[in-house]
Amino acid sequence: MAHIPPRSRGVLEAQAETSYLARRVRLPVQRYIHTEALGGLILLAATIAALIWANSPWYDRYHEILETHLSIDLALFVVDLSLHHWINDGLMALFFFVVGLEIKREVLLGHLSTPRRAALPVIAALGGMAVPAAIYLIFNYGGDGERGWGVPMATDIAFAIGVLALLGRRIPMELRIFLLGVAVVDDLGAIAVIAVAYTESISFAHLAMVAGLVAIVMVANRVGFSHAAATSIIGFLIWVAMLKSGVHATIAGVLFALLIPAQPQYSKERFAQESESLIDDYREALSAGDREHSEAVLGQLEELSQGTESPMERLERLVHPWTSYVILPVFALANAGLHFSDVDLGSVVTGDVTIGVIAGLLFGKVIGITFFPWLASRFGIVELPRSVSWTSVIGVGFLAGIGFTVAIFISGLAFTDPALILNAQFGIMCASVLAGLAGYSILRMTSRSG
Template sequence: MLRALDTLIGGHGRRFVVRRFVRPAQRFAAIEASGGIVLLVGAIIALAWVNSPWDQSYYDLWETELALDLHLFEIHQHLGHAVNDGLMVLFFFVVGLEIKRELVSGELSSPRRAILPVAAALGGMLGPALIYTAFNAGTETAHGWGIPMATDIAFAVGVLTLLGKRVPPPLKVFLLALAVADDLGGIIVIAVFYTESLSLEALGWAALLLTVMFVLNRGGVRAIGVYFFLGVLFWAAMLKSGIHATIAGVILAMLTPSRPYYTDEDFDAAMDRLRTEYALARADGDHERMQQALAQMEDLASGMESPLDRLEHRLAPWTAYLIVPIFAIANAGVPVTGEMLRNAASSPVTLGVAFGLVFGKPIGIFLTSWLCVRLGLAQLPANTGFRQVLGAGMIAGIGFTVALFIAGLSFDDPSHLDEAKIGILAASLIAGVIGSLYLLLAAPSASHDTGLEAARARAAGH
């Protein structure tokens, strides 16, 4: 494959493609897959802690009062809220970076390529929402319809990775693009439907800060400290505005440049000049000039990596291995008792969430994908048939991080929140197990049979 790529675009072109497109996607997928294990450990710690003799210490920890006074603004929150409103901003910032990368150069970069994963994500959001609404229509818990809409990228990609060669690589790319589009939809839902009241003054400050950052960005200002300071102020303004503060992370990610500061031609010319400068300085024994040339080479090399790629590469491990597990520990703690399980088994919240994720997700994803292919709007991924799309839909029923996040926004009543958490945890476990077994046993591996099925589907669409 690499030889064919070399023939088509040449060695330099292949290196460019690998550097700009393949490696970032591989890094992201690798982090998400391993991050799913850490996330699972966090959830287990929360469940074990809250069901232990030391359960009160769990609640006392996350209800610890925190105060932040920077003179420009004051914030008073519990530690649990600080995790959800503060630390999770970085998680949504990384999600926003991934969304932008997919929109600029990934599977969502062109209408033709984006139709299938976007349509599948839309179906995978509508199906669970409708099922939840069917269980809770006309009740005080109807507001939780957004809970089962989200797919957890870390768990979903992790499960597909563990299945290995039984899953065609294009199906993994399809699920990753679907999950990214799903995250974008979840962010829109949070911003539009889970905002209770708005402060026009705070929104005005947020708009002003956003404008300043946009102008600085266009003006070529590259100092990270400046953007960090303005970003913190923007987050505080969003927090005070009534719109959930995590949306600030997504907005800031969308402002992050996706192109390197230097072109290939500029880099080659400047590097030749600096190499010559370094050689002359070395010949003269001028160590100061040598260090200056090396420093400029380092700056030049870093400028060939776009700010988007650089920030994603640096922050993704922190969010995957620290922030999201902390979020899981803070939010996945549910007291599991006989009475709780009996109540959950008949609770419309638990049933709506569980049935939405386990059944609504795969049905919605499968039907919208089938419809797009039948209408000739899109093609199935290579070496992939509808049976495998259904299996990917089952895996997409693993809703954890964003589902727990929306549950916390939906309910103030602790009993309803616990019932939602039970539904999320149970459904995620069931979806992961059933989806894995289905892909291993029912859906064929990448083979001639799968290729023929995909070919028939594409032919039927045309």
């Protein structure tokens, strides 16, 4: 299902009236880009490419490229990171920035905006985080892999929604909303785990810098100051300060997203009222040949029109495609390259970390996402939508077991031992494939029976 954001579609349709390129190329490309399954397919292709490259004769070159150091040396600070860390700490901060925007939108305006609407996905997501972590610890408590309990808590929403999109219109909208709500709360949980559980040491001086920069943005929002370049520079400085504070730098993306204003400058009602009189003024100015006044009126109309979209909505609309089609595939290319040629596969398959991750993602997710809401429904706390069955909830539970990108990301924070990272990521990939197949099969079966 393709869904171009209405604002973007409107701009392209207007441009298509006069531009052959917009009509024949940009508009069709945008329709294709916003097909939900496409993001998952590109992510899958990047993963396969990474696995092939990492197990080819060019394996050494793969790691040489990732270990290439790039630095920014300014008077105030120096940031010197390998390409691998620029991807994991830098590009993924942009990914978590979009995640933060989505969370804020859902909490303020969307599926989590009221307690009644939020109850079902929140309870399901809590179960989908607690049970996988508990199952993982059954296999790893007290062992070398104990720190990896956060790995099976994660859900890759791009893959999960991509699989759901393959089923098309046979899936009720309420079920899709349920999966999105679960994923948003799951993302919030993953952010909390990254910030709390995988922070080794803290520099309070750099955290104070973060607080000062946040205060500047809050004051700017309060007085109505809005300048894209200045805001971007402050966002970058927040990222640098967070990177040097010891708290993982991706948290800067979430923090900065929460600072983006969620309310438009002008209401749509005000635009409707004022635009009519401004258009009349524009016609009068044209009739009188008053070019200067007509241009001024166009400026007012432009400001009114742009002001009806909040900065939060605009940034999510513009940045989201970049995360889906650039950032996440690049992350997969840099992190999914598991090297098996010199590895004892038997020890990897039977390792406690591997088993814990597979069991947590494949079984823990579906148990938590199904049992917690079912228990809550017995007590009258939540109620399933009429078009959603418990069997389809089980299918969604399996789709949530597609951990992939976020789970791989957390595994790199949890472990420093390459063997444990390999075991965790092997388990993530196996569980994600099996969970995706199981979820697709169950939902396809329920959609046929429905």
